[in-house]
Every structure is written in structure tokens, then in C-alpha cells.
Amino acid sequence: GAGVSQSPSNKVTEKGKDVELRCDPISGHTALYWYRQRLGQGLEFLIYFQGNSAPDKSGLPSDRFSAERTGESVSTLTIQRTQQEDSAVYLCASSLRTGPSDGSYEQYFGPGTRLTVT
Amino acid sequence: AQSVSQHNHHVILSEAASLELGCNYSYGGTVNLFWYVQYPGQHLQLLLKYFSGDPLVKGIKGFEAEFIKSKFSFNLRKPSVQWSDTAEYFCAVNVGYSGAGSYQLTFGKGTKLSVIP
Numbered sequence: 630g631a632g633v634s635q636s637p638s639n640k641v642t643e644k645g646k647d648v649e650l651r652c653d654p655i656s657g658h659t660a661l662y663w664y665r666q667r668l669g670q671g672l673e674f675l676i677y678f679q680g681n682s683a684p685d686k687s688g689l690p691s692d693r694f695s696a697e698r699t700g701e702s703v704s705t706l707t708i709q710r711t712q713q714e715d716s717a718v719y720l721c722a723s724s725l726r727t728g729p730s731d732g733s734y735e736q737y738f739g740p741g742t743r744l745t746v747t
Numbered sequence: 748a749q750s751v752s753q754h755n756h757h758v759i760l761s762e763a764a765s766l767e768l769g770c771n772y773s774y775g776g777t778v779n780l781f782w783y784v785q786y787p788g789q790h791l792q793l794l795l796k797y798f799s800g801d802p803l804v805k806g807i808k809g810f811e812a813e814f815i816k817s818k819f820s821f822n823l824r825k826p827s828v829q830w831s832d833t834a835e836y837f838c839a840v841n842v843g844y845s846g847a848g849s850y851q852l853t854f855g856k857g858t859k860l861s862v863i864p
Contacts, residue, residue, distance in 0.1 A: 632790070662851060671751070671837060671854035688851065720791070724850075736852060738783075738791040 631655065633739035635721050641745045642711055650706045650742045654723030659701050662724075662736060667717040675719075678704060679726055711746045718743050749774035751838050753855035760828050761863050768823040768858050770812075770838030780821040781839040781852065782812055791837070797821065808832070830864045 634653045642648050654661050663675040674688040678698040689695070693711075698704040708715055722736040754769035772778065782794040795806025802814040812823045821838060836859075839852040 660850070664852075664854075669856070671753075671856040672839075672852070674851040674853070677851055685851070726850075734850070735793050735796065736850075740790050 633721055633723055633737050635719075635739040635742050637742055638740065639743045639745075641747060644713060644746055645710055647707065647709045648711055648744060650708075650719050650744070652704045652706070652721030652723075652739060654702070654704070654721070655737055658723035658725055658737070660724045660726035660734075660736075661698055661704050662722045663696060663704070663706050664720045664722065665717045666720060666741075672720060675706070708744075711744075713746050716744055716746045749778070749840055749842060749853050751840055751853055751855040753836075753838055753858050755858045756856070757859045757861070759861045759863065762830055763827050766823070766825040766828045766832070766860070768836055768838075768860070770821045770823065770855060771819050772821065772838075772840045772853075773819065774840065774842055776842060778840050778842055779850075780812075780814060781841075782806065782810070782821075782823050783837045783839060783854075784834045785837070785857075786834045794823070794836070828860070828862050830862045833860060833862045835859050 636651045659680050661678045664672040666672045676696045677685040693709045696706045718741040720741045721739045724734045724736045750773045752771045779798040781796045783791045784794045785791045794810050795804050797804045797814045805811045810825050812821055814821050835857045837857045838855040841850045841852050
């Protein structure tokens with residue numbers, strides 16, 4: 630079946646511009662995560678969506694970052710007034726989420742969007 | 748907040764050599780532990796996971812990992828590596844928050860494994 634898809638695969642933008650990154654999770658997966666991977670670093674958690682619950686935004690690095698999700702489908706991550714330190718690979722993941730004790734459910738990752746801010 | 752340390756940045760092995768990649772985490776409570784692998788040009792994919800029960804976990808492609816609670820470790824092992832195991836390996840942990848309810852993964856920085864034929 631189809632996995633997690635992300636678009637665009639690559640994005641080059643000038644400092645100060647806004648960018649929007651898209652994630653299509655696996656159908657039926659109610660949980661969706663955004664992570665960022667800067668060069669030489671592990672993945673950093675950004676934001677989490679689960680159904681109609683309020684998102685967990687605790688990982689967003691600044692108020693220039695925001696994300697939305699419509700129901701249990703597509704999510705967009707928006708970065709306003711991009712800075713060079715925003716250059717990274719942005720990864721989206723989705724998982725099943727059926728109850729409070731399901732931290733063991735596998736997160737399936739997309740291919741990522743490589744963002745370069747010049 | 749929890750953190751994950753992977754001791755080796757880059758490991759180079761010959762085919763048939765044994766592999767052990769170190770992973771330590773810092774969190775005093777119950778954790779779920781994962782190893783993910785990223786082959787060149789491919790997505791991150793799950794190798795294996797531990798959440799309860801037998802601390803020796805077997806995953807795909809002959810990999811296994813042992814959870815040692817007293818050492819806060821979850822080292823990855825494979826008795827005999829192949830050229831096709833060349834990849835980057837990430838250790839990750841999540842904890843069961845009852846507040847925000849987010850099962851976010853905290854990742855180590857990754858270990859690049861190069862297997863020489």
C-alpha cells in the first residue's frame with residue numbers, strides 16, 4: 630500500500646521567504662508527527678497531531694513555525710520568514726493511535742523535504 | 748527531558764564481521780525503545796522495537812537488540828554483517844506521557860555503518 634508521501638522533495642528558498650511543506654499520511658493513521666533533521670544531528674520532534682485533539686506543539690523552535698492538519702488527512706508545515714538555520718530535512722511520520730498505551734506503535738516515515746535557505 | 752546517546756559516529760567493518768552499536772538513554776521511567784535504519788536513498792524504516800517482555804528483541808534482517816534497564820542501554824547487534832547493511836542507524840526512545848499524549852520519538856544522532864565487501 631501507499632506509504633507516507635511528502636512534497637516537495639527539495640525546496641530552495643531565499644532568506645526571509647515563507648515556505649509550505651506538505652505531508653500525506655498513510656490512510657487510516659490517526660497520529661501524525663513532524664520532525665526536523667539538521668546536518669549531522671538526530672531527528673528533532675516538532676509537532677504532533679491526533680484526531681481532533683489539540684496538537685502538541687512543544688517542539689516548534691519559534692513562532693515562525695506552524696502546522697495544520699485537516700481531520701486525519703493532509704498536514705502542512707509552514708515556516709515564515711525563513712532563516713539559514715532552518716535549512717534541514719523535514720520528515721513527516723504517521724502511526725496508528727487507538728488508545729493511551731500505544732506508544733509502541735511504529736511510526737512510518739516519509740521521504741522528507743530537503744529545505745535549503747540561501 | 749529524555750535524551751539518547753549513540754557512541755559511534757561512523758563504524759567501518761568488513762563483511763562477516765560482528766556488529767554492536769551502542770545506545771544509551773536518559774529517562775528514569777518506563778520507555779519504549781526503537782532502532783530505525785536508513786539505507787542510502789531510502790526512507791527511515793523500523794528495524795526492531797522493545798516495549799515490554801523479553802529484553803532481547805529480534806528484528807528484521809538478522810538484527811537484535813538487548814534492553815539492559817540497569818545500564819539504560821539498548822545496543823544493536825548482528826553476528827555477521829553484509830555489504831547490504833551499509834546504512835545509517837538511529838536509536839530512539841519514547842515515553843508514555845499522559846498529558847499532551849504525544850508519543851514523540853527522541854532520536855540519537857545516528858551511526859553510519861559502512862561494510863566493505
